[in-house]
Amino acid sequence: MSTETKPDIAIDRSVGDFSYDVDYAYDAGVGLTEATINYISDVKGDPEWIRQFRLDAYKKFLEKPMPTNWASRDLENIIFENIRYYLAQGQQPKRSWDDVPEEVKRTFERLGIPEQERKFLAGVEAQFDSEAAYSNIKAAVGEQGVIFVGSTEGLHKHPEIFRKWFGKVIPTGDNKFSALNSAVFSGGSFIYVPPGVKVKHPLQAYFRINAESFGQFERTLIIADEGSEVMYMEGCTAPKFETATLHSAVVELVALKGAKIQYITVQNWSPNVFNLVTKRGLAMEDAEVKWIDCNIGSRLTMKYPGVVMKGRRARGEVISIALAGDGQHQDTGAKMIHAADETTSNIVSKSISLGSGRATYRGMVHVPRHLKGCKNNTECDALLINSHSRTDTYPAITVRGQGNACQHEASVSQISEEQIFYMQQRGIPEGAAMSLAVNGFVNDLVQQFPMEYSVELKRLIELEMEGSVG
């Protein structure tokens, strides 16, 4: 496949399904002990407080039980001793495309990253396994004082901002996997947008898992200072491997007074990946945090992006699309914690279950008694493609006090034989008719994605549908 002639798409299953032999300069080996963590800290040259943070997190990870009392028992199939927790090519992210090692470059060229960058993007932070192998930020963004670097560079070069917020939105012990991430994290992005700066173009990062039995534990922290605006997009692909792979990220967003953060994910994991991600944003007075999240692929995804609305009139939003293919389980949802008056939150979730795929929605909306004028709107719609698909909805809505309003709507629908027949009668083959109908189902949400992502999303859905029909 030629990279020059692929202008509008960066990742799809067929492109992502490959791997190259890479000589890893650093390899923490298999399994997780204090020694593994010390190795990671040594290699990365962590400051002492980070080493201590990791070791504390490791203890919490050991203490916390697997959440199988409410979540999928499939979690028990993760064998932590068999996972590699750290692999890296080298320590310094490369700024120029020419400096990037050849194997890594081929991988990224197949993913189409340089074209993406040339076309739209203000900056590209492309992550290859643990460390950012290629990172670049365009002059225009840099001049505005925007910091967009890997998390390692962020904690070394900007400790005054990094340390203030790191681990504050999502405490280490939030859940077993946030503890695991806190113990072994590497890679991910650090972004700081100065007061009043509105970043025009979306900042973008690609994550990719290359090594077999390798967990990826990136850590992203975004701080939008007062009155600033930023949009961040991440796309994920992983090549297929026989043994299970674990991805467990932590993403923390901080929107200070009047700031706006949009965080967009389009994710297409291979079907053996456990994708267990904790994402939460903090919105201060008049600030807005919006998660747009699209989950395709993986063996089990558990992800409930949240917003803590801490300041008056803060706004939180989660727009999510989940597609559970045959044998996959998408366990997704949202958490909205209202912690100030007149805060508003909106959740729109659409899921599609194919074959034996299973989609679960879990939504938590919390409005305590003493607050006034808070509003939540929740809509969740499920589409079932065939009879043995399964969908569950577990809303947990606690709205107390007077003058707070909450609205919840849920629907389950199916694509009918009559609809497919109607479309086929116009000459559209069955598979294409199915994907047209599925794209129609999510269309109003897809329109909220930036143009190039909505094109990509449409193609990903088509690819999934092709495999499931006929």
Add this chain to the structure above:
Amino acid sequence: MSLEIRNLHASIPEREILRGLDLVVPKGEVHAIMGKNGSGKSTLAKVMAGHPGYEVTSGSVLLDGEDLLGMEPDERSRAGLFLAFQYPMEVPGVTIANFLRAALSARLKEGAEIDAVAYYKSLYAKMDALKIPREFTSRPVNDGFSGGEKKRCEILQMAMLEPSYAVLDETDSGLDIDALKIVSDGVNALRGPDRGFLVITHYQRLLNYIVPDVVHVMVDGRIVKSGEKDLALKLEADGYDWIEKELAAA
């Protein structure tokens, strides 16, 4: 060149609906089928288009000599058969523009693409002729449409797909007189030597506007009588009883 149906038998579970139906619609002609409710008119339309709810037990349907019955519904469409539905389905979230584009793309060779400018030019011209407001291009197919809007949208699709044979299933149902005129004008504009029509209707009224070359009468899953357009007037005036009596006497 013709659409040729020979000895067609088709059933739903436990019940035969088409019972040896014969019909030939030569290209360039407009044929009407009239019949009482339950005579099998709509079943014929669906069976020709390949609806999965019916089983064809014997007989053949040939489109210019090509056997339709072995094809998938979408293949039949691409072979040149169009069905204007009595009850067009809603396709939520899929706009008319995208839907028709997908339908036209399916007719292209692998890798070829629709020229967007030419496509919209043609689409708008046809919408104008059918008095469909242009903003309908971005409305989801049939979603929230009135009965008349749905039927006009069916004719729009026919105009865009340019079939060699079109079957219109009760296209007049639910239309007021103005909408009936618009729809009929749309159909008449597509009449020509390269296209055949089979117009299924319950009422003679439609045939004042779409004047048929031949009228067929369907009773119990068979064509029992064929004649010129006056036959429709006689059916309107006298009902179907005399035909059933004729059949009983024969």
